[in-house]
Amino acid sequence: MSILGTRVVRTEDPQFLTRGAVYTDDLTDERLTGALHATFVRSQVAHAKILSVDTEAAKQAPGVVAVYTAADLTDLPPLAPPFPFIAAEFERQWLCTDTVRFVGDAIAVVLTEERYQGEDAAEQVVVDLDVLPAVVGTANAAKDETILFPAAGTNVLAAFGEPAPADFFDGCEVVVEQAVVNQRVAPVPLETRATSAVWGEDGRVTVWCTNQGAQQAKGQIAEWLGLDASLVHLITPDVGGGFGAKIGADPEYALVAHLAKLSGRPVRWTESRSENLTTMLHGRGQDQVVKIGGTRDGKVLAYSLVTDQDGGAYPRIGVVLPTLTMLMTPGTYAFPKVHAQARALATNTTPIGAYRGAGRPEATAAVERAMDLFAAEIGMDPAQVRRINLVPKFDEPHTTLMGATYDSGDYVAALDKALEASGYAELRAEQQARRERGDARQLGIGISTYVEITGADNGAGTGEEAELEVHPDGTATVLTGTSPHGQGHATTWAMLASDQLGIPVEKITVLHGDTDRIPKGGGTMGSRSLQQGGAAVHQAAVELVEVAKKRAAERLEANPDDLIVDLGSASLQVKGTPGVSVSFAELAAEEALMVQTTFTAAAATFPFGAHVAVVETDVESGKATVVRIVTVDDAGTIINPLLAEGQRHGGIAQGVAQALLEEVLYDEDGNPQTSTLADYPFISATELPSFELVEMATPTPMNPLGAKGIGEAGTIGSTPAVQSAVIDSVAHLGVRHVDMPATSMRVWKAVQAAQAGAQHQNGSTN
């Protein structure tokens, strides 16, 4: 029996749970001996002209070695825009010279002997500011009354698509329109951002930093600093979570490397939690308008999604998130007409980047909201409306009106499985009974179906590298260009090699994240790792067996085609003659036994699924408690169910968090209101039920493993399911919509407003 598909326990966990992982801030590398500590002086005001920066007092503070402002960085080239289509006027500076654009914008850097001295000294930097009006929220940005980059003449960073034609909803019996907020959230990795840098006598800089892909981070740092890529050696230590916000490098990492050169000493930087919550990339941040039309018997005829993406103060990945949202606009549905349009706007807030799902959850949340509103309007069960409009089962690729080509799917089956596992009919009966009794605790049932993109071409193709070497002692090493930060690649990649070679998982070491050893790699993001990096390891193992067969054939005086792998002994033997064999280790002892390979996926894959969430809402207070979550998450063939379930668990939890709790808030002056974990409510186990995971696996033809991505699916499905459940719990009181996070106050106010509206209506008819 193959090891694939079995619940191999994570081999990396004993070290994480006992010795402790070595994160960037824990490094004791001797090259970092005597390192200085960097502390950023950051703007406390969202939008202002800088009149002066006085560093004299800070330079006299205890332990201060240097204080740098933009005036000291004349050697550095300007930071390039993140995408070629972004106008050069939206320029971000290494350190601000004349304008600060969000609370947290960097103005100066203090280098001190001890880290504790840094914050004391940073307080001594005197920044004189002339405060400007702050732009908070896309609606304000769109007015262009206050413009963040006056040279650009507008706050619109990028625009995509055209308005819907005037006759778009002609022929619809029912049309529903709703403004929907997909709120800004913070990624909150347990490990905040951190980096260390030291220059060698050979003129190369070694950079350690927490990231989701060493090779990409290295390329960015080299480009930003104007260095030949060969001069940068980037090492990724253990990484404590990323969720998309650690894709690539941040300018701080490159600047710290540059300051190591200027100061002639190694330099380290680890941000504080508040610094993380205010200056690391945020996610989501879309203001959407959904409009849906169809017939009274449940057939949707046209659907439109118009999105304003909050880009934050400077363009980052956030500006292209709406293009993914647009691509996935129709989701799982076969709407005859689909329209999408979007723009990204600059605001005086933290820049927006990728966050678990990155553009696809926003599309799913919008269309699922629209389906519920449509169902409510025509008085049909939301499950039935979905069933009527889902794309039917397909085995050949299905291309949508937005141009996405779904690889394989059976959305109706996914929905039916989720409904059946949830006991949907009984839940509706229980809900009805509670409504009739007028219980204090009402039941809400929310349904979502989703399809998303994983392993998409992010500009670097759909390929991944792997190197596999068997050693004479019977162990093996896998080098991968993917970049685990919690996913469990050490276990799964070892399983993939073991499956071909028979070498036990515990004898296979998986290495990643050192650009001198692994120069090429795509990192871990967009749920790509298994379908590309894992497939590359599989391919490497298959190729290694072929190499070994050729060499074994000579040694055993047999035809290579007559050799088979004996997994039990990790050896090759002559078919039918088990006594004539040679192990991989013995072959490695003769001559290095190693292959390097690149696997290139034919295209992205499209995992899909359906979630059913059940909440109980205390109608008097408005507080909703999630009591059940039933999910079908079809990610194709599963290599390790234990790890796949872990990905689903984490994803579901983060999705529930967005639906019920999390939101990054600013006041009207752009001051962050959620800059500590006392204020920013990430979710904990106490707020969650045990998850009910239903199995479904539709293999993809895009890679030999049949695997699709699983990292983001849970988040994408659970967010709208829980939001819908909350709304459904008070739907009988007249509520049609509550924005996320569906806090108790929001729910209570929605009920009050609906009841007042109903009374008003009753009053006017009397």
Add this chain to the structure above:
Amino acid sequence: MIPSPFDYVRVSSVDEAVAALAEHGEDAKILAGGHSLLPIMKLRLAIPSVLIDISGISELNYVRVEGDQVAIGAGTRHHDLENSEVAKAEVPLLPHVASRVGDPQVRHRGTLGGTVAHCDPASDLPTALLALGGSVVLAGPNGRREVPITEFFLGFFETAMEEGELIVELRVPRTGDAGWAYEKFTRRENDWPIVSAAVAHLPGGRIGVALANMGGVVLKATAVEAALAEGKSIEEAAALAAEGTSPSSDMHADAEYRSHLARLLTRRALTVAAGEAEASTAESTAAA
């Protein structure tokens, strides 16, 4: 997230603590569990020059019956109060409320005296103490004095403690198995309450009611107490819960919603304390 530099003094008796306070003056702060003080120091909202650590004073950790009162040492940790057999038998509201503070880590470090001295308007245990009545025993340069709890919490992070004083004991009436309830309304289980209501049936037949986070300081719901004393129904009395309060509007709740919660939670707490059936806010039954 790094505090300003400070000096640190560890004392092993109340007398040493009082002497240290006298020596270091108004820039000194008492450190007990540190779960309120250290976070605000890290945010540099508090910049004491000296911390006087009283966590080693074993004489401040006790729960014992003294006459018709229960005396609790100021250094008693929430976890110890939560698990005190004396407290559970004599004044069960307090150990229950202690069990609702923060998370296990906080409860193993935080102390009763610390949370009272800190005087956060959203604090659980001060609300319960206010509902119970009783007093705060302070030690200072002029010896000990006792302040009624109703006169102790003066305003936003402001108490009746004078310079040079520290809390050494809390005294509450023995309520035994009389009715009590604590309705705490949070986003997440380990959060501060958005609003909470504490109710205690007291010796002599009075009912004490107090609210958290309905103003700059924990409050007695005096209108509710008076209505109950006049024999009004729970429904009628609870409707008065927001009277005399000045709830803030912040990102968690606006004043209107806080007022609503005060009435709702007070009604529920009064009902539960009266032994009548009403679903507590904290409970949740599983769906079909």
